[in-house]
Amino acid sequence: MDKYKNNIKISLTILIIMFFLLAGYMGYALFFYGDRWFSSPYNTRVRMSGAQPQIIAGDILDRKNTVLATTKNGNYTDPKTGEAKQGYYREYNSKCRYASHVVGFHNEYGRAGAEAFHIKYLMGYNNNIFERIYQKAFLSQERGNDIMLTIDIQLQQYISELLGNRKGSVVLLNPKTGEILAMVSKPSFDPNNVSNVDGDTLIDRSIQGLYPPGSILKVVTAASALEHIEDIDSWTYNCTGSLDIDGKKISCYDGKAHEEVDLASAMIYSCNGAFAQLGNQIGWKELLETGKKFGFNKNFLFSDIMVYDSSLNIDKTTSKEELGWTAIGQAETLVTPFHMAMVAAAVANDGVIMEPKLLYSVVGRNGRAQKSVEPKVFSEAMTKESARVIKEMMVRVVSEGTGRSANVGGVSIGGKTGTAEVKSTKESQTLPHAWFIGFAPTEDPTLAIAVVVENSGTGGRVAAPIAGKVLRRAHELGY
Amino acid sequence: MLTIGEEFLGYFKGKGSELMRDRQYEIFALTLRYWYVFLIGYIFFQCLKSTLHGKRNKEFKRQGGGNVAFVIVLLIFSALGLLSIRETTTIDLDIVVLAVLAATIFLFQYILLRFVFKGLDCFLLLIVDVLFVMGLIMLQRLSPSQAMSQVQWFGMGCIALVASMIVTTLVKGGRRFLYLLMVIGIFLLILPLAFGDIIGGAKNWVSISLFGKEVGFQPSEFVKLILVFVFAIEFSQERTFKERLPVFIFTALCMLILVLSRDLGGALLFFGLFLFIYPIATSDILLTAGAAGAGTAAAILSYYLFSHVKVRVEAWKNPWANIEDRGYQIAHALIAIGSGGFVGAGLGLGIPYIIPASKTDLIFAAICEEMGILVGLMIIGFYAIIAIRGAIIAMNTENRLDALLAMGATVSLSLQSFVIIGGVIKLIPLTGVTMPFVSYGGSSMVVSFAMIGIIEGVAVKTYRASLDDEAEDVKEENAEYEGEDE
Numbered sequence: 001m002d003k004y005k006n007n008i009k010i011s012l013t014i015l016i017i018m019f020f021l022l023a024g025y026m027g028y029a030l031f032f033y034g035d036r037w038f039s040s041p042y043n044t045r046v047r048m049s050g051a052q053p054q055i056i057a058g059d060i061l062d063r064k065n066t067v068l069a070t071t072k073n074g075n076y077t078d079p080k081t082g083e084a085k086q087g088y089y090r091e092y093n094s095k096c097r098y099a100s101h102v103v104g105f106h107n108e109y110g111r112a113g114a115e116a117f118h119i120k121y122l123m124g125y126n127n128n129i130f131e132r133i134y135q136k137a138f139l140s141q142e143r144g145n146d147i148m149l150t151i152d153i154q155l156q157q158y159i160s161e162l163l164g165n166r167k168g169s170v171v172l173l174n175p176k177t178g179e180i181l182a183m184v185s186k187p188s189f190d191p192n193n194v195s196n197v198d199g200d201t202l203i204d205r206s207i208q209g210l211y212p213p214g215s216i217l218k219v220v221t222a223a224s225a226l227e228h229i230e231d232i233d234s235w236t237y238n239c240t241g242s243l244d245i246d247g248k249k250i251s252c253y254d255g256k257a258h259e260e261v262d263l264a265s266a267m268i269y270s271c272n273g274a275f276a277q278l279g280n281q282i283g284w285k286e287l288l289e290t291g292k293k294f295g296f297n298k299n300f301l302f303s304d305i306m307v308y309d310s311s312l313n314i315d316k317t318t319s320k321e322e323l324g325w326t327a328i329g330q331a332e333t334l335v336t337p338f339h340m341a342m343v344a345a346a347v348a349n350d351g352v353i354m355e356p357k358l359l360y361s362v363v364g365r366n367g368r369a370q371k372s373v374e375p376k377v378f379s380e381a382m383t384k385e386s387a388r389v390i391k392e393m394m395v396r397v398v399s400e401g402t403g404r405s406a407n408v409g410g411v412s413i414g415g416k417t418g419t420a421e422v423k424s425t426k427e428s429q430t431l432p433h434a435w436f437i438g439f440a441p442t443e444d445p446t447l448a449i450a451v452v453v454e455n456s457g458t459g460g461r462v463a464a465p466i467a468g469k470v471l472r473r474a475h476e477l478g479y
Numbered sequence: 480m481l482t483i484g485e486e487f488l489g490y491f492k493g494k495g496s497e498l499m500r501d502r503q504y505e506i507f508a509l510t511l512r513y514w515y516v517f518l519i520g521y522i523f524f525q526c527l528k529s530t531l532h533g534k535r536n537k538e539f540k541r542q543g544g545g546n547v548a549f550v551i552v553l554l555i556f557s558a559l560g561l562l563s564i565r566e567t568t569t570i571d572l573d574i575v576v577l578a579v580l581a582a583t584i585f586l587f588q589y590i591l592l593r594f595v596f597k598g599l600d601c602f603l604l605l606i607v608d609v610l611f612v613m614g615l616i617m618l619q620r621l622s623p624s625q626a627m628s629q630v631q632w633f634g635m636g637c638i639a640l641v642a643s644m645i646v647t648t649l650v651k652g653g654r655r656f657l658y659l660l661m662v663i664g665i666f667l668l669i670l671p672l673a674f675g676d677i678i679g680g681a682k683n684w685v686s687i688s689l690f691g692k693e694v695g696f697q698p699s700e701f702v703k704l705i706l707v708f709v710f711a712i713e714f715s716q717e718r719t720f721k722e723r724l725p726v727f728i729f730t731a732l733c734m735l736i737l738v739l740s741r742d743l744g745g746a747l748l749f750f751g752l753f754l755f756i757y758p759i760a761t762s763d764i765l766l767t768a769g770a771a772g773a774g775t776a777a778a779i780l781s782y783y784l785f786s787h788v789k790v791r792v793e794a795w796k797n798p799w800a801n802i803e804d805r806g807y808q809i810a811h812a813l814i815a816i817g818s819g820g821f822v823g824a825g826l827g828l829g830i831p832y833i834i835p836a837s838k839t840d841l842i843f844a845a846i847c848e849e850m851g852i853l854v855g856l857m858i859i860g861f862y863a864i865i866a867i868r869g870a871i872i873a874m875n876t877e878n879r880l881d882a883l884l885a886m887g888a889t890v891s892l893s894l895q896s897f898v899i900i901g902g903v904i905k906l907i908p909l910t911g912v913t914m915p916f917v918s919y920g921g922s923s924m925v926v927s928f929a930m931i932g933i934i935e936g937v938a939v940k941t942y943r944a945s946l947d948d949e950a951e952d953v954k955e956e957n958a959e960y961e962g963e964d965e
Contacts, residue, residue, distance in 0.1 A: 003762045004760055004762075004883075007762060008870055008882065008886055011758075012867065016863060016867070019862060019863035019866070022897060023856050025901075026852070026855065026906075030852060033813075033817070037814050037818075038814065038818050040810075045814075046818075133509060136505050136506050
């Protein structure tokens with residue numbers, strides 16, 4: 001009968017747990033997402049507006065000190081309404097159209113790109129209390145900090161011109177530090193004039209474009225095979241041009257029979273049958289485990305850039321056929337070019353993926369540096385040994401396999417081509433997306449690249465030459 | 480240095496004097512935010528210390544409030560004082576009057592109650608007062624005219640507090656009133672369905688003419704009080720399931736009416752209250768689990784049946800996907816919380832007024848923006864301390880009815896604060912309930928204070944009973960002594 005006192009104790013414990021949950025969740029959410037909430041384009045608190053804004057935004061520079069965006073005071077036209085206005089506005093370097101998605105814009109329409117994501121620094125919200133009081137007390141106009149990005153506008157321009165009018169994206173990283181050297185998405189726009197830009201152009205394909213990866217995913221499958229199949233060195237597969245799984249056919253490109261292949265030659269000639277077979281031999285669990293190490297199905301919470309999540313949709317209900325398709329990068333797998341550049345970087349950097357960095361440094365008033373880039377490990381995707389083996393294979397892909405056209409001279413390259421089939425509509429037969437991921441120079445890679453060109457043909461014919469030229473140019477520039 | 484000097488002098492020459500005033504205010508606000516966090520932190524740790532200490536000793540009877548009351552007055556004056564120089568070059572006397580009024584009512588309430596009711600739990604009273612003060616500061620910043628009426632509601636709340644304390648100390652058994660209470664409860668709930676106004680998507684408001692003034696009130700808030708009493712009266716006695724059926728039906732009916740009037744938060748609170756109080760009184764795990772299962776099933780069913788439930792859940796899952804429309808409220812609340820930082824943007828320096836419902840349901844986000852995450856976390860802590868003290872008061876009493884009354888009020892307040900704060904920070908779907916003691920609103924203020932009145936009433940009753948026991952002991956000792964003497 002009088003158990004109620006004990007029951008009260010239990011209830012109190014439940015209530016206390018509930019309050020701890022509240023406080024804990026609040027702390028967790030703010031720690032991981034607080035800055036993202038703050039930098040949301042919908043946050044009108046930090047908008048620089050009108051003739052007398054409280055704070056004006058600082059400059060955006062590239063890594064060689066080229067001013068990409070700056071704040072000006074004067075007459076300008078409101079891009080939204082078209083009327084002439086007087087006051088502070090953002091002005092962009094004419095070269096900014098080569099980096100329109102990276103830099104973004106900040107005007108009456110809203111914010112995008114680094115202008116949105118790094119608004120905390122640009123508007124000086126990271127300044128300490130003394131700096132803020134000093135600015136309020138002694139300066140006629142408060143000003144935020146300058147940010148220096150890791151991109152090189154020269155490279156951006158070269159890549160943009162190389163891509164021309166084709167839709168697609170190129171991402172170039174330094175695999176050792178994670179610095180983003182170039183990130184181009186086409187079609188692009190001029191940030192000074194965004195009034196007539198359509199929604200498709202505004203999409204940053206490098207971080208928001210989700211594509212089927214095609215054969216470049218074989219790098220991940222190979223990594224998984226190297227770590228999960230014990231006698232992988234003696235593993236062979238007899239390719240007859242197509243593989244039957246449960247009565248369904250997975251065929252090689254153009255139905256070509258590669259005959260007897262081992263892992264290396266399957267990679268070099270991009271044999272679909274071999275990798276589909278391999279995928280089933282590895283099993284969904286192990287493949288998924290490797291995928292997660294590479295960053296699939298993960299929430300990318302990078303501090304410098306917002307990248308859409310890649311998905312590798314396999315679980316225990318996946319059929320053998322589907323698993324085979326997944327292993328060669330078709331099925332429901334979707335990736336961003338940025339993530340694929342990280343996969344290339346993993347191979348180049350002994351299996352370790354560094355956290356990507358877009359922010360080179362934050363420079364405060366009087367040129368005082370407030371924050372500089374510190375390399376940080378994102379994930380250890382595979383062992384050093386597996387990375388070495390895959391690296392050798394990728395070098396041979398370029399020297400003798402499907403990626404021969406990446407060999408443009410100037411620098412030694414390793415890579416993997418991909419040709420991602422897309423569903424054709426009845427009206428038109430669409431070409432596949434051309435992919436290439438790679439690294440250079442092969443001895444000690446300092447560059448990792450991912451190239452995708454939408455609906456353009458095979459990776460070897462379209463994407464590989466672009467990657468080769470970009471890597472050569474970057475090498476010439478000393479990266 | 481020269482340029483700095485010239486610019487500095489420029490201000491005093493009248494060039495842009497408005498700018499200078501704005502900046503002076505900004506510097507004040509930026510600096511003073513540390514002071515507010517310090518004051519609230521001081522109050523918080525005093526309350527926490529006394530609570531943990533009291534838990535060991537199992538009683539709060541003889542604890543005084545220490546200097547916490549003084550610190551609360553300091554908080555009122557320093558915060559409202561800052562706000563009083565925000566708009567004009569001179570001091571805005573309206574705000575000073577408001578501060579004096581709020582401080583006076585607070586001190587009057589606190590000192591008088593301590594004097595009249597011996598055995599009162601001082602810290603419980605101080606906590607709800609500091610919560611009210613934080614809400615008041617935010618309201619003054621958001622909408623000065625409503626801050627004035629909030630102080631009026633605070634006065635009304637104090638009266639409700641005393642009234643419910645007196646009622647609680649007088650209640651013994653109370654079976655006679657059970658059916659009357661239930662009828663009143665149903666009547667109050669049907670009232671807004673019959674001729675209510677729709678505010679914030681839920682049809683739970685009724686306007687009545689009082690003293691020639693239109694006053695809107697939320698009957699479902701008052702039904703919460705009735706529910707606490709009904710549960711305590713019913714479950715404090717041993718009865719069979721059949722005999723308890725009327726109360727079960729009453730509870731189910733209340734929830735049904737609330738769901739029909741789209742007041743999902745209210746329905747959730749009623750259900751939660753039942754799920755806590757029933758097992759406490761009867762240890763009947765089976766029926767509780769059954770009710771919880773049925774409730775969950777009903778919730779899932781309502782997700783598929785009612786579009787407004789679906790909308791809420793989808794906005795909770797991903798508020799950013801539909802930010803212009805469904806996710807608007809929660810996304811803006813999150814942006815506001817993320818914009819504050821640890822000590823906040825500074826009073827008057829953020830723009831919390833763009834948060835929807837920033838004065839009522841989402842005031843937590845507004846407080847987090849301008850006063851900081853630390854204050855937000857301490858608010859959660861304050862509610863937790865209310866729960867701890869309420870539960871200990873319930874455990875200290877030997878009377879089942881009193882224990883259930885105190886626990887009912889405690890659970891009701893705790894659940895309500897959990898539901899709204901959890902909704903604002905996206906832990907659970909957002910449902911429209913007010914934040915006790917903080918949100919603007921008469922019904923919420925009066926009912927929340929009445930709830931505290933119930934807990935305090937039980938504390939006073941227990942204290943009196945213990946005095947009687949002591950008196951009897953003394954009498955017995957005296958009798959023995961006299962006996963020996965003879």
